[in-house]
Amino acid sequence: MSDHAGGALAVAAPRRAGVLRGGAALVAGGIGALGLAPFDLWPLTLAALVALGALWLAAPTPRAAGLAAFLFATGHFGVALHWIVEPFFVEPELYGWMAPFALFFLATGLALFWALAGWAAARFRLGLAGLAAALALMELARAHLFTGFPWAMPAHVWIGTPAMQWAAWVGPHGLSLATFALTLLPVALWASGRRITAGVVLVAAVAALLAGGALRLAQPLPEPRAEIVRLIQPNAPQRDKWDPEHIPVFYARQVGFTMASPRPDLILWPETALPGLLERAEEPLAHIAEAAGGAPVVLGIQRSDAAGRYYNSAVLIGEDGAALDVYDKHHLVPFGEYMPFPAFWQGLGITGLAARAEVGYSPGPGPRTLDLGPLGRALPLICYEAVFPQDAAGAPERPRMLLHLTNDAWFGTFSGPYQHFAQARLRAVEQGLPVLRAANTGVSAVIDARGGVTEEIPLGRAGFVDAPIPAALSPTIYARTGGWPAGLAMLALLAAAAAGRRRPVS
Known part of the structure; x- marks a missing residue:
């Protein structure tokens, strides 16, 4: 050689x-x-x-x-x-x-x-x-x-x-x-x-x-609380969710689930469950409150302010349908809910999925709790926020529960929704708090303070589930130290x- x-x-x-x-x-x-x-x-x-x-x-x-x-x-x-x-x-x-x-x-x-x-x-x-x-x-x-x-x-x-x-x-x-x-x-x-x-x-x-x-x-875990939560899952495929022909179907489905007997103590609808903007939703909110029979309802909706900014929000409505409190999502999805460096992308003619929110969403001021009256304070997490441990621990005061409103229809019907659901379970373990999760297409679930699933609605099924709200544990070591x-x-x-x-x- x-x-x-x-x-x-x-x-x-x-x-x-x-x-x-x-x-x-x-x-x-x-x-x-x-x-x-x-x-x-x-x-x-x-x-x-x-x-x-x-x-x-x-x-x-x-x-x-x-x-x-x-x-x-x-x-x-x-x-x-x-x-x-x-x-x-x-x-x-x-x-x-x-x-x-x-x-x-x-x-x-x-x-x-x-x-x-x-x-x-x-x-x-x-x-x-x-x-x-x-x-x-x-x-x-x-x-x-x-x-x-x-x-x-x-x-x-x-x-x-x-x-x-x-x-x-x-x-x-x-x-x-x-x-x-x-x-x-x-x-x-x-x-x-x-x-x-x-x-x-x-x-x-x-x-x-x-x-x-x-x-x-x-x-042993503490005994569940006496209050009952109802989780609503309309199962609206993303391609149909904003279709004018399908919107009344999904709305009626959610209202029907809401008014079922017996009445629960809290009702949770998923992210952007109500089409349109909060400031134009006086009539449907009153209708939902009537269907709820006096139970507080937390639901996802979009809203805008006087400066023309749009928000992905959760609203707490009372007996008369009035908005008692509003939380604006603060941890937004890049390219999904807003476009980073928008001038650059617009120059390339790319608007991204944020175009679904007209000009994209603006971030809210940060984590904060909603006062649910006798049920205590709850920290809302909208969609993507549940994947961040720091967001679940970011409220000024410790809540009694986490409310996770999400629209996992964006993630398909295979691995994405299950991975997102799994991370919500991990947030429960980290904080020692129950998670009440309402997902548009699933998985909606009641998760106890050790990450165990007490009730759930499977992926791809419309329905609702009533379950006792699990008790919170004392703050975990991780909740105290981060x-x-x-x-x-x-x-x-x-x-x-x-x-x-x-x-x-x-």
């Missing part, structure tokens, strides 16, 4: 290895996403993160390590968030062409956070402990930067298992850190030759996580990894 041929083979071998490593990372990330709802196959997420640790260790350079993390995260977010294309097909003739670009740029954009963690941990020789800390810090960052998008977090794979209860102590980001640590640190033991020890540590860590949560679940302890734990692990590092490489 000539020297030239030998040199070509020497170059081709690392390239082939790099392609195989990248492909394996992409596939592993996609498999790892199956730990999220509606699949809930959390062992696959753990196995995928173990694979990520092995692929990261095998990377010959920091750049290759960052690329492995990037491709893993791209596969993960691409599979987990594929529902993001659904809103663009409500009106496919206008927005359908945007769908593949939205999924591609969302998945790769979020993956950049993981790429930075993978590169930095390799560049500064922080090992797998440093990688676990860096990934957790990047997850914390993506939950807050650029308005935040804390969807498809590693912590979410534990929702519905006893391990979810750890969120009451360490919050979702502490649970993500634990997930990274329990999967990546055993890989380091395996790589050092202690393979049996690695397996024992992994199994023991998972068992401890589940057992700790089970101990909390074993403690995310600071988890953030400090990430920094401490990073510092420990840095203390044992070797000299950085180029």
Whole structure:
């Protein structure tokens, strides 16, 4: 064999290895996403993160390590968030062409956070402990930067298992850190030759996580309150929701559910359940109040102010249909409810889905509670706000319950609505508060203060459900401290990894 041929083979071998490593990372990330709802196959997420640790260790350079993390995260977010294309097909003739670009740029954009963690941990020789800390810090960052998008977090794979209860102590980001640590640190033991020890540590860590949560679940919950809530689910498909021919059908359906006997103590309609604007809704609000028979009703509606601004709001109406209190959604969906840098997009002729709100929504002043009289104070969360732990904890005073009004018809009929519902359950655990959830197409549910579902209306079904309002627990550790302890734990692990590092490489 000539020297030239030998040199070509020497170059081709690392390239082939790099392609195989990248492909394996992409596939592993996609498999790892199956730990999220509606699949809930959390062992696959753990196995995928173990694979990520092995692929990261095998990377010959920091750049290759960052690329492995990037491709893993791209596969993960691409599979987990594929529902993001659904809103663009409500009106496919206008927005359908945007769908593949939205999924591609969302998945790769979020993956950049993981790429930075993978590169930095390799560049500064922080090992797998440093990688676990860096990934957790990047997850914390993506939950807050650029308005935040804390969807498809590693912590979410534990929702519905006893391990979810750890969120009451360490919050979702502490649970993500634990997930990274329990999967990546055993890989380091395996790589050092202690393979049996690695397996024992992994199994023991998972068992401890589940057992700790089970101990909390074993403690009795307070008896439910005597008051009854009624959740209304009209099941209005998004393409029909604003159709003039269908609006009366959905309105009559909700009013019929509202007036059913026996009368409850609180009635909850979903997000934008009433078409039109609040300031023009005097007649339908009076009609709804009459149907409610004196019970307070909280429903979603749009409103505008004298300055021409529009809001996505929740209104509390009393016996005569008068608006007793109004909450304006403050954490808006970029490109869905408003367009960031609107002049730039208008120059390209792109209005986005925010065009459905005429000029887009304006944000409200922030979290605040509604006074429900004898039922106590309740914190409303409209749609997307329920994915943010800080929004569920943001009110000036502690509420007795969380009210989640949402229109998950935007998220399709497969994974999106179930992932959103799962995150509402996690908010209940974090705060030790019940969540009353009314969703346009589902899942509407009564969630107790430990995230258990006491009553629900399945996805894609019209109906209503009456249930006792679960009692609140005392404020959890996480409700008292917020995310600071988890953030400090990430920094401490990073510092420990840095203390044992070797000299950085180029």
